[in-house]
Amino acid sequence: MEAKAPAAAGKPLGETQHPETMETDVLILGAGMAGLTAARALAEAGVQVTLLEAASRVGGRMLTVREGDEVVELGAEFVHGKPPELWQLIEEAGLETYEIDGDNYSFEDNHLRKSDEAGEGFAFLEQCEDWRKPDLSFAAFLEQHPELDDATRRHLINFVEGFNAADHHKISVAALGIQQKAEGEIEGDRAFRVRAGYDLLPQHQLARAQAAGAKLSLDTTVESVTWSRHQVRVQASQGGHPVHLLARCTIVAVPLGVLQAGRIVFSPHPPALQHAQGLCMGQARRFTLVFRDRFWASDADLEKLSFLFAFDGMPPVWWTPHPASARTLTGWVGGPRSQQLAGSTEANLAELACVQLARIFSRPVEEIRSQLLHCRTHDWHDDPRATGAYSYVSVGGVESSRRMSEPAEGTLFFAGEHTDTTGHWGTVHAAIRSGMRAAEQLLEEHRGIDVVRD
Numbered sequence: 362m363e364a365k366a367p368a369a370a371g372k373p374l375g376e377t378q379h380p381e382t383m384e385t386d387v388l389i390l391g392a393g394m395a396g397l398t399a400a401r402a403l404a405e406a407g408v409q410v411t412l413l414e415a416a417s418r419v420g421g422r423m424l425t426v427r428e429g430d431e432v433v434e435l436g437a438e439f440v441h442g443k444p445p446e447l448w449q450l451i452e453e454a455g456l457e458t459y460e461i462d463g464d465n466y467s468f469e470d471n472h473l474r475k476s477d478e479a480g481e482g483f484a485f486l487e488q489c490e491d492w493r494k495p496d497l498s499f500a501a502f503l504e505q506h507p508e509l510d511d512a513t514r515r516h517l518i519n520f521v522e523g524f525n526a527a528d529h530h531k532i533s534v535a536a537l538g539i540q541q542k543a544e545g546e547i548e549g550d551r552a553f554r555v556r557a558g559y560d561l562l563p564q565h566q567l568a569r570a571q572a573a574g575a576k577l578s579l580d581t582t583v584e585s586v587t588w589s590r591h592q593v594r595v596q597a598s599q600g601g602h603p604v605h606l607l608a609r610c611t612i613v614a615v616p617l618g619v620l621q622a623g624r625i626v627f628s629p630h631p632p633a634l635q636h637a638q639g640l641c642m643g644q645a646r647r648f649t650l651v652f653r654d655r656f657w658a659s660d661a662d663l664e665k666l667s668f669l670f671a672f673d674g675m676p677p678v679w680w681t682p683h684p685a686s687a688r689t690l691t692g693w694v695g696g697p698r699s700q701q702l703a704g705s706t707e708a709n710l711a712e713l714a715c716v717q718l719a720r721i722f723s724r725p726v727e728e729i730r731s732q733l734l735h736c737r738t739h740d741w742h743d744d745p746r747a748t749g750a751y752s753y754v755s756v757g758g759v760e761s762s763r764r765m766s767e768p769a770e771g772t773l774f775f776a777g778e779h780t781d782t783t784g785h786w787g788t789v790h791a792a793i794r795s796g797m798r799a800a801e802q803l804l805e806e807h808r809g810i811d812v813v814r815d
Contacts, residue, residue: 385411388608393421395776396614397566398796404573415582425560435739442547444790454565461552463667463683489538499529519672522696526643527753536754543784585626617779618642618748631769639758642749645695646702648710648738711736751787752779771806774799
């Protein structure tokens with residue numbers, strides 16, 4: 362059984378549906394997985410909930426497109442490990458998954474060989490677990506290991522920046538240790554994909570929230586939030602027209618980068634925004650190529666190709682959907698190096714990819730070009746609704762997510778993967794956990810003020 366998209370994803374808050382100022386119990390800003398999860402939990406508890414989403418779709422940084430029979434993920438792609446909250450939803454929605462496996466390769470000195478760069482990177486980071494020393498950056502941490510040769514040092518930097526979309530001069534070693542330990546608790550060395558497309562998960566969550574009475578307004582950009590205890594006024598724009606909304610409390614579930622860019626003006630300034638400065642919005646660029654055939658698999662040694670690391674090239678990481686037989690290759694670059702692809706169009710990326718793949722697989726570039734059908738990408742850095750890929754913790758910021766998760770006078774609550782308090786920053790299951798936590802906090806805070814309907 363597959364989850365189906367809801368018949369009506371959302372209606373405008375314009376004159377035909379609502380008066381000039383709309384009132385509700387709870388407003389949720391952002392309909393990514395955090396906001397959708399919170400909306401469902403509250404609606405099922407009997408709370409009057411309205412979701413506001415700036416985009417014309419739900420899902421946030423989960424974005425799936427389909428090219429014929431090929432499913433192409435342009436945002437979140439992998440189910441990392443076995444986090445129970447995420448798997449419960451996947452099973453509830455009846456979505457089929459498969460586990461990523463196969464052979465990993467490295468391309469170095471014009472030579473393609475089997476390797477396990479990811480495994481070596483994770484093994485090195487085990488030294489950061491239960492970190493008790495003063496926090497420092499990964500760059501400073503590497504300086505404490507003069508025994509590492511230049512090649513190993515380079516690979517570790519590429520691994521940390523690629524996996525976390527982070528600048529290794531900024532990312533916290535203490536946070537890397539927390540993350541490493543958290544990964545171990547959920548079998549984080551395993552990865553899975555949703556066969557029919559990851560976007561079916563937020564669609565399922567939306568359908569459940571709406572069935573419980575939650576309302577959704579798409580294409581609604583929040584501009585300002587004015588608040589005092591148990592009273593919130595939100596000013597938004599929808600199709601160029603102003604919209605005013607009143608609520609008793611609000612869950613802010615927009616990405617970290619949107620908050621840090623000041624795209625929403627809060628008055629007064631809640632403490633969570635100050636704590637947000639201990640986090641960084643990671644940058645990455647990814648694109649997926651759809652080919653006529655799995656040309657690389659004509660070489661028997663590469664038939665089970667999964668990840669390919671070409672750290673001296675651009676992009677430095679590639680992957681296939683193996684063991685699925687899809688005819689796609691995805692290129693990925695995380696951290697500061699992603700700026701090298703800033704402003705690149707799909708045509709630019711396609712040509713860059715063809716040249717790089719011809720070199721890696723020792724094939725004429727014309728052959729690769731003739732195989733290519735489509736190149737698809739989404740620039741999350743330039744998307745004003747995201748302004749980046751996902752969050753990471755900067756030096757000294759280990760407590761920032763926990764402090765962001767503390768409600769402001771029982772009125773403003775913050776959710777999103779950047780507010781996760783379990784060490785799983787940057788993941789779908791972190792967003793889900795944060796949405797559940799924010800909903801629980803709101804219900805606990807407001808049991809005495811008649812937010813929950815009889």
